Amino acid sequence: MIRFEQVGKRYPNGHVGLHELSFHVQRGEFLFVTGHSGAGKSTLLRLLLAMERPTSGKLLLAGQDLSRISNAQIPFLRRQIGVVFQNHQLLFDRTVFDNAALPLQILGLNKREIGQRVMTALERVSLKDKALQYPSDLSTGQQQRVGIARAVVHRPALLLADEPTGNLDPRLAAEIMGVFEDINRLGTTVLIASHDLALIARMRHRMLTLQRGRLIGDGEASR
Amino acid sequence: MSTPEQNPNPAERAGGVRTKPEQPKSDEPDFKTLFHAWLESHRASVADSVGRLVKQPIGSFFTCLVMAVALSLPMGLALLLDNVERLGGSWQRAAQISLFMKLDVGAAQGQALREQILAMPDVSEANWISREQALEEFQQLSGLGEALRELPENPLPGVVLVTPSEIDRDNLEALRQRLAELPGVEQAQLDLLWVERLTAILKLGDRFVFGLSLLLIATLLLVIGNTIRLHIENRRTEIEVVKLVGGTDGYVRRPFLYMGALYGLGAGLMAWVLLAYGLGWLNEAVIGLAGLYGSDFGLAGVPADDGLSLVVGAVLLGYIGAWLAVARHLSELAPR
Numbered sequence: 001m002i003r004f005e006q007v008g009k010r011y012p013n014g015h016v017g018l019h020e021l022s023f024h025v026q027r028g029e030f031l032f033v034t035g036h037s038g039a040g041k042s043t044l045l046r047l048l049l050a051m052e053r054p055t056s057g058k059l060l061l062a063g064q065d066l067s068r069i070s071n072a073q074i075p076f077l078r079r080q081i082g083v084v085f086q087n088h089q090l091l092f093d094r095t096v097f098d099n100a101a102l103p104l105q106i107l108g109l110n111k112r113e114i115g116q117r118v119m120t121a122l123e124r125v126s127l128k129d130k131a132l133q134y135p136s137d138l139s140t141g142q143q144q145r146v147g148i149a150r151a152v153v154h155r156p157a158l159l160l161a162d163e164p165t166g167n168l169d170p171r172l173a174a175e176i177m178g179v180f181e182d183i184n185r186l187g188t189t190v191l192i193a194s195h196d197l198a199l200i201a202r203m204r205h206r207m208l209t210l211q212r213g214r215l216i217g218d219g220e221a222s223r
Numbered sequence: 224m225s226t227p228e229q230n231p232n233p234a235e236r237a238g239g240v241r242t243k244p245e246q247p248k249s250d251e252p253d254f255k256t257l258f259h260a261w262l263e264s265h266r267a268s269v270a271d272s273v274g275r276l277v278k279q280p281i282g283s284f285f286t287c288l289v290m291a292v293a294l295s296l297p298m299g300l301a302l303l304l305d306n307v308e309r310l311g312g313s314w315q316r317a318a319q320i321s322l323f324m325k326l327d328v329g330a331a332q333g334q335a336l337r338e339q340i341l342a343m344p345d346v347s348e349a350n351w352i353s354r355e356q357a358l359e360e361f362q363q364l365s366g367l368g369e370a371l372r373e374l375p376e377n378p379l380p381g382v383v384l385v386t387p388s389e390i391d392r393d394n395l396e397a398l399r400q401r402l403a404e405l406p407g408v409e410q411a412q413l414d415l416l417w418v419e420r421l422t423a424i425l426k427l428g429d430r431f432v433f434g435l436s437l438l439l440i441a442t443l444l445l446v447i448g449n450t451i452r453l454h455i456e457n458r459r460t461e462i463e464v465v466k467l468v469g470g471t472d473g474y475v476r477r478p479f480l481y482m483g484a485l486y487g488l489g490a491g492l493m494a495w496v497l498l499a500y501g502l503g504w505l506n507e508a509v510i511g512l513a514g515l516y517g518s519d520f521g522l523a524g525v526p527a528d529d530g531l532s533l534v535v536g537a538v539l540l541g542y543i544g545a546w547l548a549v550a551r552h553l554s555e556l557a558p559r
Contacts, residue, residue, distance in 0.1 A: 049467065072471075079469035089464050103468040105267060108260015150468070 001027040001158060001189045002048065007057035007067075009043050009213070017043035018213045020057065025191065027157070030184040032200045032221065033193045035210035041193035044210070045160050048191070049081065050074045062157060079107065082151030082188075084161035088143045090135040096122065096146050097131040103154040121153040125179055141172035145179065152183050159183060161192040165199060173199055197221075264474060272481040275454070276489075283489070286450050290490030290537065293443050295497045297436040298533055302502065304428045306522050320399050321412045322383040326354075328407040333381045336407060340385055345398055348386035354379055380409060440540060447486055447544030448551075451479050455552045462553070476549045483545020484538050491537030495530045 002025035009017035018040045025031060033041050046052045047059055050066055059066040062080060069077060082103075090099050100121055104114045122128045125145035127138075135143050144164060151159055161180065165173035177199060184190045194200060200207055200221045209217030276283040322340075324333060330353050337351040352360075357379040362371050385402060387395055395413055403411035455462065462475055506522040513520040525533075 075466070075469045075471040075474075077469075078467060083467055089460060089467075091461050091464065102465065105264075106465065106468060106470045106474060108256065108263050110259065110263070154468075 001025050001029070001062060002191070003058075003060040005058040005060075007047065007054045007059050009040075009047065009052065010055045016213050018047070018054075021210075021213075021215050022057075023208060023215060023218060025189060027189055028184070028187050029206065030181065030190045030203075031192075031206040031208060032203070033191065033208045033210060034195055034197060034200060036195065038212070039210040040213040041195075041210060042162060043213070045162050045191075045193055048158075048160060049083065050077055079103070079154065080157045082154070082156035082159040084144070084147050084151045084159070084164045086163040086166040088135070088147040090143055090146055090150075092135050095132050095134055096127060096138070096149075099135065099146055100149040100153050102150060107154060117153055118149075121149040124152070124182065125149045141168055141175065144168065144172075144176055148176070148179055148183075152188065156188060158189045158191065161190070161194075163194055164192060165194065165196060170199070174202070177203060264477065268477040268481050271478050272485055275478075275482065276485055283486070286446065286486055287489035287493055289446055290443055290486060290541075291493035291497055293439040293446070294490055294494035294533065294537055295501070297432050297439055298494065298529070299498055299501060300428070300432045300435065302498065302523075302525065302529070304425060304432065307428070308425060309523065310520055318387060318395060318413070318415060318418050320385040320387065320395070320402060321414070322385060322402055322405070322408050323410040323412065324381040324383070324407050325409045326380055328381055330381070332407055333383065336405060337383050339405070340383060340402065343398075343401075345388050345394065346385055347388040348384075350384045352382045352384065354381050357382060443490075443540050444544040444547065447483050447541050448548035450486065451483055451545045451548035452552050454479060454482060455549065472553065475553060476546075479549045480542055480545050483541040483543075483548075485541070486545075487538040487541020488534065490541065491534030494537065495525060495533055498525045498533075499530075 002023075004021045004023050006020045006022055007018055008020050011017060021040075021044070033044055035041055043052070047054055047066065048061060050069055053069075054067045057067070061077065064073075064077060066077070091102075097118055100118045101114050104117055109117070119128060119131065122131055125148050127142060127145050127149065130138060130142065130146075135146060138146065144167075148164075151161075159180070164180075165176050168176060173196065180190050180192065181203075204221060207217065207219065207221040208215060322336075324336075328336075330351075333351045333353065337349045340346055340349040354377050358371065358377045361367075361379060365371075385398075387398055392415065395415065399411045399413040402408060465475055502522050502524055506524075510521045
């Protein structure tokens with residue numbers, strides 16, 4: 001699904017975001033990327049979303065070389081990916097339903113199919129009864145669930161999450177992680193960037209550890 | 224380095240039964256789906272743009288009004304120039320050659336001359352005005368009727384009014400000379416000077432309107448560009464999210480382009496109304512003034528085709544202004 005081969009990212013100001021990173025992620029895997037602030041977690045996600053390009057090495061996502069992808073192909077690549085943000089990035093002038101429906105509207109599905117898929121996604125995150133409410137009416141945890149529903153509604157092959165539990169208390173964080181696991185069980189590859197080691201340890205999934213842009217650990221998180 | 228064997232799936236890791244993951248269904252679009260997507264995207268963009276304009280009625284109204292004023296100025300001047308041209312009559316009429324006959328030329332000879340002139344290839348029209356008709360006309364127009372009746376004999380000659388088929392200074396002069404040599408012609412007069420002056424004034428007016436139009440088009444583009452820039456700023460988060468979930472630049476651009484076109488539509492319609500009322504209001508004074516000169520001249524309103532051109536032009540300007548603004552500001556928004 002994902003293959004990093006000696007991937008490096010150097011910014012114009014000389015800062016090195018990633019040093020010759022190499023690893024491989026199988027389809028259907030669930031893994032964490034962890035490390036301190038500035039370790040390169042966000043850079044890694046930005047490379048996977050083609051928001052930035054590697055300056056060296058080869059990065060393959062579902063067989064597509066992201067170091068060579070054309071600008072016109074980027075939107076179509078992103079349609080295979082779902083993204084969950086720490087700050088939710090919800091649109092507060094739209095209902096929960098409309099927020100979740102956004103990727104499907106971009107795909108141009110008909111209203112009936114959009115309705116069905118959105119309600120399925122909202123049911124998956126236990127927010128079916130909140131479909132017509134606005135995000136401002138929801139709690140932080142519920143807002144994050146809306147973000148997750150939006151990220152999975154178009155059935156992406158890969159789900160990326162950047163510190164998805166950063167603003168949540170431990171109980172809500174565990175709940176959100178449970179949702180990610182449910183999604184993963186349906187076959188979606190899940191990659192979560194997080195620095196919450198306690199939470200990661202409880203989950204017992206594969207964990208990549210970054211430090212100053214280098215991969216210093218790759219194995220199952222242990223308690 | 225990780226291998227698939229080292230990284231079993233989550234259920235297996237947790238000691239559960241390894242289940243084959245359900246592969247996400249792919250959305251392979253066929254032509255019908257793509258066409259529907261395209262159509263639906265446009266419909267949604269129009270609905271979204273209309274909704275946003277309606278949500279801010281006062282702001283939208285004033286933006287349209289500013290654009291309408293900018294549009295009506297050059298259009299109004301152009302319409303006034305058209306009216307001046309109409310007032311001056313057609314160019315052919317303005318360039319008539321008057322053949323003043325010798326006093327002894329009678330009606331029969333004048334008519335024969337008229338026939339002869341009419342047969343010339345570079346003449347489109349020729350009219351004979353007898354001495355009696357000329358006197359009668361002069362008495363009516365000059366207001367000197369009583370004084371003229373005191374004269375022992377009619378001092379006015381018969382006249383043949385010749386309308387050339389084309390307006391060209393050199394050709395007209397050549398025609399005038401040929402006509403002057405015809406038997407019975409005392410004087411052939413081509414009064415081209417005032418035609419040339421009027422032409423020059425109208426040309427100046429045209430240039431002024433053209434220059435003003437360019438200036439106001441630039442103003443319109445700036446107004447619409449700035450308005451769309453504000454809309455883009457207000458929807459920054461939405462644009463970023465749309466881009467991240469796979470929206471193409473075209474998808475992102477579309478609602479703003481429709482918004483620009485809608486501003487143009489509103490402005491075009493307002494400008495049409497402004498011009499129609501403005502010319503109507505001015506026309507009252509013009510009719511009064513023309514009446515003092517014994518004329519029934521009045522300003523023509525805004526012709527339907529001009530009005531439609533105004534609206535279509537305004538829509539295009541709105542669209543182009545929005546396109547320029549979106550092209551400039553969208554690339555600044557991350558992610559690309």
